[in-house]
Amino acid sequence: MIAPRIAALFVGLALALAAPAAAASAQPAGPAQLGATDLALLNGVRLAGLWEMPAGQMASERGSSQRVREVGAEIAAQHAELDQLVVDAANKLGVQLPTEPNEQQQKWLNEMRGAASDREFDRIFVERLRAAHGKIFPVIGAVRSGTRNEIVRQLAQDSNRFVLTHMTLLESTGLVRYAELPPAALPADQPKVDSLQEAALARTAAGSGFNPMVIWVVVLVAGVLGIGGTWRLFKPR
Numbered sequence: 001m002i003a004p005r006i007a008a009l010f011v012g013l014a015l016a017l018a019a020p021a022a023a024a025s026a027q028p029a030g031p032a033q034l035g036a037t038d039l040a041l042l043n044g045v046r047l048a049g050l051w052e053m054p055a056g057q058m059a060s061e062r063g064s065s066q067r068v069r070e071v072g073a074e075i076a077a078q079h080a081e082l083d084q085l086v087v088d089a090a091n092k093l094g095v096q097l098p099t100e101p102n103e104q105q106q107k108w109l110n111e112m113r114g115a116a117s118d119r120e121f122d123r124i125f126v127e128r129l130r131a132a133h134g135k136i137f138p139v140i141g142a143v144r145s146g147t148r149n150e151i152v153r154q155l156a157q158d159s160n161r162f163v164l165t166h167m168t169l170l171e172s173t174g175l176v177r178y179a180e181l182p183p184a185a186l187p188a189d190q191p192k193v194d195s196l197q198e199a200a201l202a203r204t205a206a207g208s209g210f211n212p213m214v215i216w217v218v219v220l221v222a223g224v225l226g227i228g229g230t231w232r233l234f235k236p237r
Contacts, residue, residue, distance in 0.1 A: 034093065038152045041143045042090055044136050045159050046097040049083035051105035052129060055112060059125045064118035071169045082162045089155045126175040133163050
């Protein structure tokens with residue numbers, strides 16, 4: 001009877017150790033404030049619409065091929081829809097959005113207007129829009145995975161769908177010169193975790209609420225139960 005009592009004691013200890021970790025992982029109630037990445041997404045999506053809608057409209061009229069005209073019209077229409085989504089989100093959150101393209105975007109629009117030929121316009125349109133969509137992808141990913149605000153999270157989800165569609169549309173023109181693209185910038189290497197113990201410590205440091213001491217208690221409980229079972233098996237009858 002001693003072994004079961006000891007086992008029960010260790011189980012109680014394991015539960016006691018696990019309880020503070022669970023409590024520590026609880027999040028405070030109430031809406032979270034917007035972070036810098038949240039605002040970057042709201043402003044970025046709004047700015048994208050402010051210059052890509054007129055760019056798409058220009059492409060629908062000036063494109064040298066039927067495909068470029070179709071892509072321009074579709075991107076302009078979809079950005080009008082996405083622009084309404086970001087305006088609605090900003091209104092709910094009380095965020096003031098930009099009302100005109102930034103300086104760099106104005107230069108891109110002027111570059112398109114000043115294209116010497118329709119074929120040159122096609123190239124500028126595809127290259128500038130595709131590069132701009134590629135730059136906002138990391139912002140969308142960071143917000144989608146890390147924001148604490150439900151409205152912003154949904155906007156990131158919607159934005160990702162639109163941006164991926166626009167990249168595909170632009171590439172369907174056949175004008176992307178992949179061999180001339182700059183090397184992709186990969187994120188920094190993450191530290192390797194080569195053992196269960198290191199993984200447990202990493203999760204604890206990240207605030208997952210996991211307590212590695214629980215593993216040791218469970219191991220001790222298993223050992224005590226094993227000893228108790230062996231003793232009952234071989235004790236004199």
